[in-house]
Amino acid sequence: MDKFIIDGGRRLQGIVSAQSAKNSVLPLLAASVLTEKQVTIREVPAIADALCMVQILRELGARADFRGGDVVVDSADACSHEISSALTKELRSSVFMLGSLLTRFRRAVIAYPGGCDIGLRPIDLHLSALKRLGVKIEEREGFIFCKCDVLRGAEIALDFPSVGATENILLAAVKAEGRTVVQGAAKEPEIVDLMNFLNGMGAKVRGAGTDVIEIEGVKELRGVDYTPIKDRIEAGTYLMACAICGGEVEVRGVAPENIRMLLHKLRENGCKIHAKNDKIRIGSSGRLKCNRRVETMPFPGFPTDLQAQATALNSGGEGGAVIVENLFETRYKYVPELRRMGADIEVNGRTAFVRGVKRLHGAAVTAGDLRGGAALVLAALGAEGASEVFDLGHIDRGYADLQGKLTGLGAKIKRVRV
Numbered sequence: 001m002d003k004f005i006i007d008g009g010r011r012l013q014g015i016v017s018a019q020s021a022k023n024s025v026l027p028l029l030a031a032s033v034l035t036e037k038q039v040t041i042r043e044v045p046a047i048a049d050a051l052c053m054v055q056i057l058r059e060l061g062a063r064a065d066f067r068g069g070d071v072v073v074d075s076a077d078a079c080s081h082e083i084s085s086a087l088t089k090e091l092r093s094s095v096f097m098l099g100s101l102l103t104r105f106r107r108a109v110i111a112y113p114g115g116c117d118i119g120l121r122p123i124d125l126h127l128s129a130l131k132r133l134g135v136k137i138e139e140r141e142g143f144i145f146c147k148c149d150v151l152r153g154a155e156i157a158l159d160f161p162s163v164g165a166t167e168n169i170l171l172a173a174v175k176a177e178g179r180t181v182v183q184g185a186a187k188e189p190e191i192v193d194l195m196n197f198l199n200g201m202g203a204k205v206r207g208a209g210t211d212v213i214e215i216e217g218v219k220e221l222r223g224v225d226y227t228p229i230k231d232r233i234e235a236g237t238y239l240m241a242c243a244i245c246g247g248e249v250e251v252r253g254v255a256p257e258n259i260r261m262l263l264h265k266l267r268e269n270g271c272k273i274h275a276k277n278d279k280i281r282i283g284s285s286g287r288l289k290c291n292r293r294v295e296t297m298p299f300p301g302f303p304t305d306l307q308a309q310a311t312a313l314n315s316g317g318e319g320g321a322v323i324v325e326n327l328f329e330t331r332y333k334y335v336p337e338l339r340r341m342g343a344d345i346e347v348n349g350r351t352a353f354v355r356g357v358k359r360l361h362g363a364a365v366t367a368g369d370l371r372g373g374a375a376l377v378l379a380a381l382g383a384e385g386a387s388e389v390f391d392l393g394h395i396d397r398g399y400a401d402l403q404g405k406l407t408g409l410g411a412k413i414k415r416v417r418v
């Protein structure tokens with residue numbers, strides 16, 4: 001396993017372009033088996049989760065090849081409707097393969113995707129929605145067996161705007177008989193991206209980005225050549241790196257409205273933000289002011305995937321901050337690692353009370369999950385002295401070439417084999 005060695009305290013300067021959004025690319029790859037025609041997804045980032053999704057497609061019998069930075073999927077020969085437990089464990093968000101497999105094969109079998117580092121991650125909303133579409137579901141010995149004769153459009157109301165459940169419904173409803181209306185749908189930009197991708201295949205989806213989505217079932221879907229939106233969470237991570245280190249950085253490729261709440265919070269910290277089209281420039285100098293409160297909410301609220309990074313940023317700010325994590329039960333596992341760097345944080349349930357310290361100091365810390373690991377890197381970049389960050393596999397799941405991109409901005413970060 002590798003580790004990062006980071007020399008903190010260097011200002012960041014320059015331009016960084018965001019990768020394609022991890023949380024778009026994954027559902028788009030799942031959607032590629034809805035048709036037997038060729039599908040091309042452009043600029044797929046070299047991240048472990050995307051590689052895992054490609055592996056899942058190959059296990060189904062589809063051809064899925066990396067060509068340059070793109071992935072070309074030809075699933076004409078796909079014949080299996082089962083996803084191995086090894087892959088479901090590795091990539092729990094593969095659960096939205098259920099919708100694709102049911103549309104393609106009318107059957108699907110996946111291992112129950114267990115909880116993970118950030119919470120229980122139940123899938124009750126997925127399963128109850130699929131039942132509304134006519135799917136018979138049996139859970140046995142840790143597996144979920146789904147089958148249906150016909151997928152029929154239905155009215156579906158989600159008790160919570162689950163991103164994955166909303167995506168599963170779209171994938172199961174696009175070729176269903178009749179019309180499906182989803183009330184209480186997730187509104188994330190990645191849902192809009194999936195709608196655009198599906199409509200590019202000839203689907204009839206409307207309303208993504210609002211809490212009511214309508215899907216008119218169609219008979220056939222054609223191939224598509226599609227470029228996903230860029231990764232707003234990766235972009236936010238680089239903006240917060242510059243906020244913590246000081247300097248001037250321009251992040252390219254992400255629409256400011258896709259991270260509006262973060263930009264608002266960064267202005268509260270005392271950063272200068274200038275956003276135009278898909279270019280967001282941040283200027284940061286001197287000690288940041290703590291945000292009084294950061295509360296994660298479904299889109300367009302503050303993203304839960306930037307919560308850990310916000311805690312790291314506030315750890316070195318002036319004053320105090322209350323961080324509330326409303327989406328996942330245990331998304332503070334990185335806090336003890338931040339404490340090793342001198343952070344003053346008390347966690348009580350879903351709330352973290354941060355008292356800003358003048359400066360964090362370097363330490364040897366271990367990533368426990370994707371975004372918590374990114375937060376440790378950010379803290380190390382701003383800390384006094386050298387740090388080591390272990391267990392980079394978590395970070396590799398969602399950030400392509402984090403070390404190279406940060407080095408390009410002037411950070412002193414090396415990746416070495418342990």
Ligand code: EPZ
Nearest residue numbers: 023093121122123124125126162163164165304305327328
């Ligand atoms: C997606 O996960 C993202 N993953 C997550 O990003 C992100 O944190 C999350 O949405 C929220 O924005 C991908 O898109 C691949 P949810 P997902 O269903 O779909 C509860 C990252 O770091 N829930 O919106 O799993 C669930 O327990 C990852 O990139 C149910 O109760 O999120 C959680 O508390 C982490 N029952 C809340 O809803 C269900 O059936 C949000 O979950 C489904 C979800």
